[in-house]
Amino acid sequence: MDTDIVTGILVSEQGALSLEEMVEACGTEVEWIVELVEVGVLSPEGPDETAWRFGALDLLRARRLARLERDFAASAEAAAVILDLLDEIERLRACLIRAGVEAV
Amino acid sequence: MEFKDYYQTLGVARSVAEAEIKRAYRKLARKYHPDVSKERDASERMKEINEAYEVLQDPKKRAAYDRLGTGWQPGQDFHPPPDWDTGFEFRGSPAGEAFGGDFSDFFATLFGGAVGARHGAGVHRRGEDHHAKILIDLEDAFRGATRTVTLRVPELDAKGRLAARERTLNVQIPKGIREGQLIRLAGQGSAGMKGGRAGDLYIEVGFKPHAFYRVDGRDLYVSLPVVPWEAALGATVKAPTPGGTVEVKVPPRSQGGRKLRLRSRGIPGDPPGDLYLVLEVVLPIPETERAKELYQTMARELAFNPRRSLGV
Numbered sequence: 001m002d003t004d005i006v007t008g009i010l011v012s013e014q015g016a017l018s019l020e021e022m023v024e025a026c027g028t029e030v031e032w033i034v035e036l037v038e039v040g041v042l043s044p045e046g047p048d049e050t051a052w053r054f055g056a057l058d059l060l061r062a063r064r065l066a067r068l069e070r071d072f073a074a075s076a077e078a079a080a081v082i083l084d085l086l087d088e089i090e091r092l093r094a095c096l097i098r099a100g101v102e103a104v
Numbered sequence: 105m106e107f108k109d110y111y112q113t114l115g116v117a118r119s120v121a122e123a124e125i126k127r128a129y130r131k132l133a134r135k136y137h138p139d140v141s142k143e144r145d146a147s148e149r150m151k152e153i154n155e156a157y158e159v160l161q162d163p164k165k166r167a168a169y170d171r172l173g174t175g176w177q178p179g180q181d182f183h184p185p186p187d188w189d190t191g192f193e194f195r196g197s198p199a200g201e202a203f204g205g206d207f208s209d210f211f212a213t214l215f216g217g218a219v220g221a222r223h224g225a226g227v228h229r230r231g232e233d234h235h236a237k238i239l240i241d242l243e244d245a246f247r248g249a250t251r252t253v254t255l256r257v258p259e260l261d262a263k264g265r266l267a268a269r270e271r272t273l274n275v276q277i278p279k280g281i282r283e284g285q286l287i288r289l290a291g292q293g294s295a296g297m298k299g300g301r302a303g304d305l306y307i308e309v310g311f312k313p314h315a316f317y318r319v320d321g322r323d324l325y326v327s328l329p330v331v332p333w334e335a336a337l338g339a340t341v342k343a344p345t346p347g348g349t350v351e352v353k354v355p356p357r358s359q360g361g362r363k364l365r366l367r368s369r370g371i372p373g374d375p376p377g378d379l380y381l382v383l384e385v386v387l388p389i390p391e392t393e394r395a396k397e398l399y400q401t402m403a404r405e406l407a408f409n410p411r412r413s414l415g416v
Contacts, residue, residue, distance in 0.1 A: 007276040011286040025233045056286040
């Protein structure tokens with residue numbers, strides 16, 4: 001058993017991911033990530049592919065999309081719509097939380 | 105290890121056609137997919153469903169599984185019969201790997217050999233990245249903390265067969281972490297093949313629900329109960345913050361729902377979040393004659409119609 005305390009870095013402005021790192025983290029292909037950027041599902045910082053920097057939200061979204069595509073045999077477009085709707089639900093839940101209403 | 109009844113998991117008879125298995129899987133996926141489901145055990149159930157589907161949708165794996173016979177009960181102690189898989193070659197499907205270690209020992213024993221064969225033929229290859237999620241207490245984000253994470257990681261044993269190993273890591277949670285952030289631990293994913301680098305481990309951080317703080321990014325919200333005279337006349341009252349109790353001024357003429365912002369009392373960071381106290385006016389219940397009199401005095405002397413905006 002490892003007992004050492006491991007320290008990581010936050011995937012954020014300082015520790016953002018390159019295109020290659022995104023591909024590895026999602027276990028996918030470059031083309032798949034590029035397509036998600038082109039259709040606006042992912043929004044990395046940076047002017048072109050070589051300079052793209054992806055944040056934590058991008059990685060969570062990409063992995064979620066991959067699960068939706070795989071488990072529902074959904075097209076990228078359909079999975080993206082599901083993703084947007086899930087985001088909207090989360091946004092509305094956050095509103096309820098701020099308002100002190102428990103989201104059931 | 106425990107026997108898994110994959111037909112029971114998908115709720116189909118052993119004799120059904122492939123199309124029916126797919127239908128059953130889709131239906132269950134809609135119900136238990138952790139991204140869309142509200143079921144409490146969705147994530148666990150989906151793992152079982154995915155594993156069952158992985159086997160039953162593949163004619164070769166299904167045939168091999170069927171050869172185990174019908175004499176097994178779910179959960180029964182299971183040891184594979186010798187040479188049970190002779191004549192089968194599992195190929196082309198990333199057995200178990202797609203689940204990132206989330207497969208049962210039963211699955212690994214039956215079908216884990218395939219991955220070894222596939223990888224063995226490969227060359228220099230980077231290890232896979234892994235993903236995990238941990239829930240921390242809000243207080244951990246204020247002070248920083250160390251949390252123990254237990255992971256099941258797929259590994260190849262000496263014979264090149266896939267097996268899941270439990271691994272425990274003590275992870276440093278940095279002060280100021282927010283919900284939905286990812287901690288990346290370099291080299292803590294799968295080992296590389298033939299000299300390839302190890303993969304990384306990404307840990308998603310979530311907060312456990314707090315008894316009274318509600319979290320929105322770096323900002324916190326808490327309902328602060330006040331009595332009518334505190335709201336009406338203004339008062340200095342005590343309020344909780346994660347850093348300790350503070351005194352705040354409730355401005356005169358406040359109504360319920362008014363938000364008082366305590367700058368930089370939210371989750372630490374650059375910039376730090378704010379803490380919002382949401383006033384909640386609480387009425388003392390008139391238990392005594394004296395208390396009733398005080399309410400009656402207000403009723404007589406304060407000409408106030410709270411329903412005027414409703415036109416009544």
